[in-house]
Amino acid sequence: MDEPRRIPIHRSLNRPSLILGGERELVLMTMLFAAMICFTASSWVQLVVGVVFWLAVHTCLLEMAKNDPLMSKVYQRHVKYRAHYPAHAGMFSEPPQIQKWKE
Secondary structure, three states, X not given: XXXXXXXXXXXXXXOOOEEOOEEHHHHHHHHHHHHHHHHHOOOHHHHXXXXXXXXXXXXXXXXXXXXXXXXXXXXXXXXXXXXXXXXXXXXXXXXXXXXXXXX
């Protein structure tokens, strides 16, 4: 018998886009915020605050990516959902027009 054709699916097509172990967009945004904190006042205290901010937020992003690599996108989609979807149309909506069978 002939064996069915097999097509390799490469890992790069299925892997989420991660940078430094966290979601790409979130890691880049925290890098940007940490750089803004470090270089706006140009003092050693602000440099330390920026580094501590970066380490704290990046640690949270790593834990989040371990649980679900696409968690922020899932959360964004979740926020769009309503609490209740009615089972029928509104009270004042028109009933559907149904054609009668040939008489």
